[in-house]
Amino acid sequence: MQIENFRAMNSQMVLVAEGEASQVRFGLAAAQEFMEAGEKRFTRFSEYSELARLNRSAGSWFAASADLFDVVREAQAHFHRTHGLFDPSILPDLQNAGYVHSMDEIRRIGSAPRPARPFQKFASGFESVELNENTRSIRLPEGLQIDLGGIAKGWIAERAARLLSRYTSSCAVNAGGDMFLIGRPPGKDCWEVGLEDPRDPQTDISVLLLQEGAVATSSVVKRAWKQGQLSRHHLIDPRTGEPANTLWLSVTVLAAHAVTAESFAKAFLIADENEARQLGRQNPELTVLAVDKAGNLISLVQARESSYVHD
Template sequence: MSALQWRDWSCTVRVVLGDGRPGTAGTAEHLVRSLMDDVARSVDRFTSTSDVSRVNAAAGRLIPVRPLTLDLVELALRAARDTDGACDPTVGRHVEAAGYDVDIAALRTDIRAVPLARERPRSADWRAVRIDQRLGLVGVPAGLGLDLGATAKAWTADEAAARLERELGVPALVGLGGDVAVAGDAEWPVLVSEREGGPGEVVTLHRGGLATSSTLVRRWRTVEGERHHVIDPRTGRPSAGAVRTASVLAESCLAANVLSTAALVWGSDARERLRTQAARLVDADGRVVRTGAWPSARPEGGAVA
């Protein structure tokens, strides 16, 4: 095994290769960093030149975007459709209204005077997004903004693992914070926890991906109390349901993260909605409920999700 780790996108990036050959780690890091930079040019809300930022700034009009951005927006809209709107990419303005308008590292050092001083955005509505594939255009109505955080990072983990396995010819695991994807023929022990470095349980990942979404990690202070980044599209405010953390195993990290994000919005309905899906739900009091074919826990020690 060869492994490497660094910080980017305000999370820990982990890459593990199922081989012991020297020289592959540098190639793997370059591949993953290049892909992450490419995705950031499409979706980074904190960079004014990214496609998502330009679409949001031009709300009410269709503007030209990169082919990758078109694909990522369509994936986000599919996620909204598949979750009955729980995982909605048009909550960008609502995230900003809650105070999340700078990188989380900077946000945690300040107390935000929100949302009292801000006009409330219009209701989230993923069906209102307009895409012209032929001309390469994307637009959102005035008062709405895109935030592809629930899908783009997980897609990146899937794509990075697939590219590593294809180009290096070895099994690969890529973890971007709580989003973990694997490719190739191998078994991977993965630590599932609510917080990085916190207690949890280890499960074995054979294929696809595992994602953990939580209201406990990306938090900041406002004059009205603490806020977090998971917006309930029905209210336009941070979710306040019965589930504080959800971990899901699925055929891809993208599919897993769509469901883990939706579970926080579904709240008390999450257990029933995920009854046939391998999932681990933690309620507001810290009680754990497992659904579907969630694997038996192993002693701790593995990549973190």
């Protein structure tokens, strides 16, 4: 089993692969290169990224790459599936809350600045984004700005895992908590995935025993900072435009695809009790685990065809 660690997207990347050594080495290098190229394409912290150019084009049609088009299409599908709880158009609110630099930079500075003037929140939402499949172009309503941070990371993790699997017998890609697993580790029936305790990230609150598929965790403590006297985090409630006041410290979702796991982890974390019940009824294929403020691990939704056990 070969393991590759590197830092990208302000997160720790871990690639794990089994197979013929020279093939695995080649696959790991290809997957790493793909992930680093994906970061350059989807980051909002570089004015040269394709996402930044899309945001600047708001109000007119933008000819997108196949990758950006695919991620925006997935984002729109999951915006509708989560009834708007997952909403990439919260970017101005995120910037109002002080998330204007990368998390590594905010940690280095120690606190986030207050914006010189509040960013405008626009009436038209993410549902107004237009996609033209024929010309592969995207039109954001004038003034709308989007952040694809989480969903892009999940998309990159799954694509990188599928690329790596061409060279390996089994592999796993972990992009800072967004994970995609293919095959089985040698000599084992399943992958062992530690579920971090949000109150003490050095320890695991549980170990998930998983088959193939995606895992994603959203947490209100992982990307948190001070803005003046206010404690802030990156999970914006699209209904209030403020960092969400959540029932849980973290939510983990197991799903067939990484974009689904990532967007529903955010949605379940932001949802109130009724909304969470409704999401659970409408998406019985998901497994959803939450950690409450006392550190209890709670199963919110248990897929009928469950492929996990936790110890």
